[in-house]
Amino acid sequence: LNVWKAKTGIPPKTEGLVSRMALNDNKAGMEGLDRDKINKIIMESSKGSKFYENEVKREQQVNQRIDKMMLQKEQITEQHLKKAQAQVARMVVELEKRRDLTRVIVHVDMDAFYAAVEMRDCPELKDKPMAVGSMSMLSTSNYHARKYGVRAAMPGFIAKKLCPNLVIVPTNFDKYRAVSSEIREIFADYDPNFMPMSLDEAYLDFTEHLEKRQSWPDSLRTHHYRASSDENNELPQETTPDVTDLSPVLFDDSPSSFLCCEDAGSAFEIFGTSVEEAVREMRFRIEQKTLLTASAGIAPNMMLAKVCSDKNKPNGQYRLPSTREAVMEFVCNLPVRKVSGIGKVSEKLLNALGISSCSHLGQKMALLSLLFSETAWHHFLQVSLGLGSAFIPRHEERKSMSTERTFKEMSAAEEQLSLCRELCEDLANDLKKEGLKGKTVTLKLKNVNFEVKTRALTLSYPVATADEIFAVAKDLLKTERDNESPQPLRLRLMGVRISAFVSSDEKQPLQKSIVGFLNPGKAELGESEEKTTLEEPQQSFFQKARAKRLQLQAAAASSRQEDSSGISSPLFLDARNCAASDEPDNDGACGASTSTSDGIGLSCPVCFRRVETADLAVFNRHIDQCLSESSAQKPSQHLEEGDGREAKRAELSAEERSLGSTSAETASSVNGNHSKSSSLVCPICLLTQDSDDLILFNRHVDLCLNQGVLHKLQSETRSPINPPSAPNSKALGERDSPSSPSKKVKGSCITIDHFFR
C-alpha cells in the first residue's frame, strides 16, 4: 500500500472496511438490522483470506479508476459543459418524443424462490432461519435468515457466523425447474411471449391480455382456492406439505382478500378487469398452484417494472401509473443502485461524483456525458428519464456455452489436463444437445489468489466434439503453464467456453429437411444460394458435399505444413476414423471417437463427422451448418483466412512455446497417419477402403450415402423437421417461440439494452 501511495501520491482508501465486501442491503428484507455489527462479523471472518486480499486489490483498482475520473473532471471547462449540456438537451427532446406510456409491462419475481420451495417441502424449516446452498456459497436465504444479514451470494461459513442456527439446505435444481415450469404455464396465459430471466423471474407484456380481459365475463376471471387436503389427490406424494394450513406458507400476514366466496364447499374469488386485479389474479394462481408467493411490478416499461417488483417485495405488488409525472416522480428518488445494470462498481463511480439518486443522474448528465462512454451515458440518461424498453424483445439464440468448476488447489499438470478434458467432454455433451458448433474456444483459469485469466483461440472452422475442443483447450493450458514456467499453475478453478457459433443468421426459416437436398433442381439452401450460384448454378447436394470435403482436405493439407511448428489440427482428430490420441499415455480421445461408430448417431455427409444424435432435427441443423460454412465464404477465401491465421499462430508458437509441446505431438501423429494414408474408413458403411485416392474415396462415400443413410432418412422424414423459429431460441430462456419468424433484433442485449428501446 505504501508503494501505491508513493507512486500515486494518493492515500489508499482502505481504511476501515472494504466496501466491496460489506453487506449488500440492496435486497428486500434487509431493513432495520444493525449493519455495523454484521459488517464487523463479515470482516472478521474474511480478513486475511486470499479472497479478501483479492477484494482489496480490486477495490483499489476501482479507486484508481475514480481518481482517474476525478482528474479528468478537473480538465473540464465551463465551455465543455455548456456544449455537452446542449447535446444532452437535444437528446432529451429526442427521447421524450419517443416516450411510450401505452404498454403495460409486468415483472414477476418469486419470493426467496429456492428457500421457499425447500420450506414448502419441509415444514420443519418454516420457522427457522435457513438458506439454500453450501458452506462455500448460498444461493438464497429465507426472510428469517435475512434478518441476520444472511443473503444470497454469501458463503455459508460466514452466514453461519452471522446466524449460528442457520440451516443450510443443498440446492435441488430439478425441483426448482419443475416449479418454474408450473409458474411459466401461468405466465403464458397472460403473455404467451413472456420472457423468462431465470427460473423464478420473468417479464410479461400485459397489454394485450388487458384488452381482451375488459370483455371477459366473470367466469373467466374466477379462480378457485386449492382443494383442501382430504380431497386433494393431484399433489405429488412425498413433497405434499400440510395442505390444511395452505394460504400463508411464508408470511402469516398474507391478506385474505375481499371477494372470498363459498360454493358447494369450494372457495373461489372473482378478480376484476384492472391491471392490478389481473396481476393479483396471476399471483393468486401461482400461490394456489405452487404454494409459493410471488411479487410483481407494473409499469410502462421493463426497467421500471423491475424496480417496482421489488417495492413491495414479499408477496406484494406495486403499480406505477402510466403518466409522465408519476414516472418522473418515481425515478426522482430512486437510488441508482436499484436500477438493473448499475452494480457495485458503477454505483461507486457515480457516488464519487455526488450521484446517488436518479434525479442526481439527470442533473449531472452533461458531466457524465464527458466522463463516460456513449453507451454508458445514454444508459444513464434513459434511466434518469424513467425510460426503458416498452416492448419485450425476443430472446435471441445463445452466443456462447461454457462450463467451469472450482476445486481445492490443483498444481499437477496431469491432473489439470485430465480435468480439462473432463470439462471439454461436458461441454461437448451440452453442445450436442443443441446441435451447435463454435469456432472460438476459451480457457478460463483462476489461481489460488483468485486472479482470473482467460485465454482464447479462434479456429477457421467450427468444432463441437470433446476431442476437437480439448485439442485447443489443452494447448491454451499448456501455453499458460509454459508462460508461468518454473512456477506451476496453482489453480482453484478451470473453465472451458465455446463461442462464435457458426452464423445461422437469416437462414432459419429456410432450413429444409435433408429430403430437400436430394433433388438438385429444388435444392434450397437459403441465403447461401446466392453466392453458390455465382460459382456454379444448381449445384446438387452431393456436389456441394464433395466440394466441401475437398475444401476440408485442402485446408488440412495446408495446415499440415504448419503443423510441424506446433499447430494442432483438431478437425481431423476424428474426421478420420482414427483420432490421434492427444496424450501418448491417455487414449481417452481415441476411444471416445472410435466408439462413435457404434450405431447411435449419424454421419454427416458433408464433414464426415459423427453427429451423436438420433434426433433428425439436430442432425439437419448440423448439416445446414456444415453446408453454409462452405458456401458462406468463398472457398478460396476460406483457405486463405485459415492459412493466414494458422501461420500467424505458428510464428507465435515458435517464439513462445517450448519444443515438444503436446500440440506438436498431436500434429505429427495426425500428420503421420495421413501421409501414410494406407486406408480410409468410410463413415457410412464403416468399411475400410483400400485406396488413398481421395477422389475414389469420395465417390465411394457418395455411393454409400445414396443407398444407405439417405434412403433411411427419407422414409423417416416426410414433413419438414425444423420449426420455422430460431432453433436456439429455447437455449437460453427456454422461451417458447411463436411461429412467426419475426425479424431479428440485432445485438442480443440480455442485460442493459432490454430495458431500453
Add this chain to the structure above:
DNA sequence: CCCCAGACG
C-alpha cells in the same frame, strides 16, 4: 475481427 478483462445479474 480477435483477444482479454471486468461488470453485472
Add this chain to the structure above:
DNA sequence: CCGTCGTCTGGGG
C-alpha cells in the same frame, strides 16, 4: 474459508 453461466462493454491489436 467465497459458485456458475451467460451477456455486454471497452480497450488494445
